[in-house]
């Protein structure tokens with residue numbers, strides 16, 4: 052039995068290698084084996100990109116940094132190929148400065164990363180006024196506009212006790228009375244005369260209103276600490292002075308604290324976020340990931356060659372993708388177990404894995420409802436199509452169109468109903484659904500609806516189990532920080548590949564078996 | 568002995584004692600070691616199987632037409648005018664998918680055995696679906712095969728409702744191991760798939776007599792729709808059927824395979840297809856675990872690897888016969 056021997060050797064080798072690497076990382080490098088309960092930290096990456104047109108011209112890039120960056124204990128680093136990097140401490144806080152005399156022509160990207168413990172302050176707390184207290188400049192509103200603004204201010208002042216409550220009531224009023232005369236008038240002015248874009252409208256208008264009320268106010272920027280939204284733009288916030296301290300708030304959520312909204316204040320003090328001299332089309336975007344390794348360990352780990360085997364050494368924006376990629380083998384493993392040992396029928400081998408990934412991106416319940424509705428309605432249209440005697444490929448393509456329209460429709464309806472999350476379904480594998488509908492309708496016609504529903508139901512069941520497995524924090528942690536354990540998974544799959552016992556479903560299938 | 572759990576399941580130990588083979592076991596111990604991948608194309612493409620069979624002088628249903636392009640589809644009907652009855656199927660189909668049996672014509676329309684009718688346009692559309700790969704492994708483009716429609720011998724039509732019954736013989740190393748007859752019922756709608764309600768009828772390898780019939784997992788003695796007796800029926804041309812099966816092993820070189828045959832009223836036994844992954848329901852029909860038949864063959868093959876076809880048939884008829892040959 053040489054093939055058996057070869058299998059055993061391969062399995063042993065894979066197990067020893069995988070577990071050995073993991074143990075080494077744990078023992079020598081101190082990467083904890085178990086996901087810590089409070090040891091997690093946030094990693095925020097700012098990516099500055101710009102286009103450099105003339106090769107001979109020098110470039111200077113200044114990026115405002117969070118106040119926390121002055122703190123030495125906070126992990127931070129800057130990545131910049133061919134650029135000199137320093138920091139510059141000014142009156143209004145710290146700045147990262149990159150410069151190069153003759154950078155190459157083309158697109159450039161500069162990175163700045165900051166890492167801080169999860170319970171770190173949001174950076175939006177009160178900051179004492181230094182020197183003479185600031186005075187609000189007049190925003191320069193006049194005539195009916197000023198009257199309208201004053202009216203709003205009076206209304207808010209009447210129901211508030213101090214600057215903080217005034218802020219809250221002012222913005223609640225603006226949000227509530229969106230159709231009130233005064234708000235409409237102001238809005239129209241900022242839209243048409245000042246040409247302020249829709250997303251900045253509230254900020255610009257808010258700052259002017261505050262100034263008119265005699266409260267010094269200026270622009271600040273924040274980052275949402277949400278690892279699921281991918282690259283994001285800086286979130287504009289308002290910083291205002293109550294006489295003694297400067298405070299930051301989000302005018303869109305005036306009665307909620309920044310901390311409970313998970314907003315990290317990146318820059319304050321009224322300085323521009325980004326300043327690029329010598330480059331065009333410059334912009335800054337942020338990516339956020341959650342690190343599950345304690346900070347002090349992380350810092351000493353960075354230089355180890357073994358870190359290269361984890362995805363930690365990748366830029367943050369790439370890592371966000373890998374979060375799911377490393378989970379795919381686990382999904383495949385679940386499929387192998389449920390098909391070859393349990394014997395659950397599925398539509399296609401790895402369709403359940405893709406479905407499970409889709410569930411990970413949205414909510415499980417929502418995902419199943421979406422899937423069921425789209426498949427049911429799609430199946431109905433598919434049967435309508437079948438009476439038209441279409442050729443196969445056009446028919447599947449027609450199915451894709453129908454599925455796409457159904458998704459648009461569902462997004463629209465749920466948006467109206469105020470259900471969030473459905474909008475993320477653009478990532479829901481549409482081709483997979485269209486193909487599922489096609490296959491299901493064929494099985495429906497050929498083998499009866501019982502078989503069709505059994506197979507699709509089996510697929511969804513397998514997908515849910517895979518989803519639940521992928522969702523376990525400990526498993527996600529291992530997949531991310533100990534990818535070498537995938538070798539052990541591979542060994543397990545090889546072993547199952549040689550399993551010759553009965554499937555659980557066969558114990559039921561052969562229940563009537565009798566020899567007489 | 569009947570246990571309370573037998574209503575829901577059997578324990579692995581019980582199944583092992585009866586020699587029942589599961590899918591994992593079939594694949595790992597019999598399919599993978601004995602059927603090299605390169606040989607699969609010989610049986611997965613029915614055109615190739617038929618060509619091989621004709622080389623060996625085996626009787627197969629006469630091919631009327633092979634449709635390979637939309638152009639052929641347009642002229643298909645004209646070329647079929649000479650044939651009252653025919654069967655259209657995908658060259659790379661499996662599990663009976665896409666098989667269309669035309670029993671006779673009525674004016675411009677085609678009539679299936681069940682009595683339902685097809686127009687010429689519907690027939691062409693079916694051919695187009697086959698070409699597009701709708702019924703084929705992996706959905707690849709395919710060819711449509713149109714051939715002689717077998718009119719089964721009378722003994723066999725008496726025990727099958729509308730559909731034509733076919734005979735399946737499972738073989739290992741060229742030794743017939745187990746045989747069954749699949750008969751359609753009203754419920755199975757002319758199809759011969761057991762889980763769709765067809766009847767599986769076990770056949771004694773030694774004599775060609777039916778010994779046992781199973782419908783939906785329970786034993787029966789008479790056809791549920793036709794009321795005809797199912798046990799003790801003599802399959803005609805049994806000697807010849809075994810010879811055809813053994814020749815199929817030789818021409819495909821597959822170690823583990825299932826051969827499907829039909830017995831025509833006038834032409835006798837015709838080979839319909841060879842299957843490289845025969846299913847496990849045959850054990851239920853015979854009430855015998857496949858392991859009990861496969862192990863003696865494995866032993867014998869080790870002992871005499873080069874046995875002649877006639878000796879192999881003799882071995883199977885002698886050693887692998889049903890325990891109670893006359894259990895009717």
Ligand SMILES: Nc1ncnc2c1ncn2[C@@H]1O[C@H](COP(=O)(O)OP(=O)(O)O)[C@@H](O)[C@H]1O
Nearest residue numbers: 628654660661662663664666715716717733840
């Ligand atoms: N030439 C034929 N004449 C009559 N019936 C046929 C013929 N060919 C196939 N059939 C019927 O169709 C069924 C499936 O055909 P088969 O060639 O075995 O295709 P598959 O590979 O899809 O099982 C057979 O079991 C038989 O009942």
Ligand SMILES: [Mg+2]
Nearest residue numbers: 662663827840
């Ligand atoms: Mg068949």
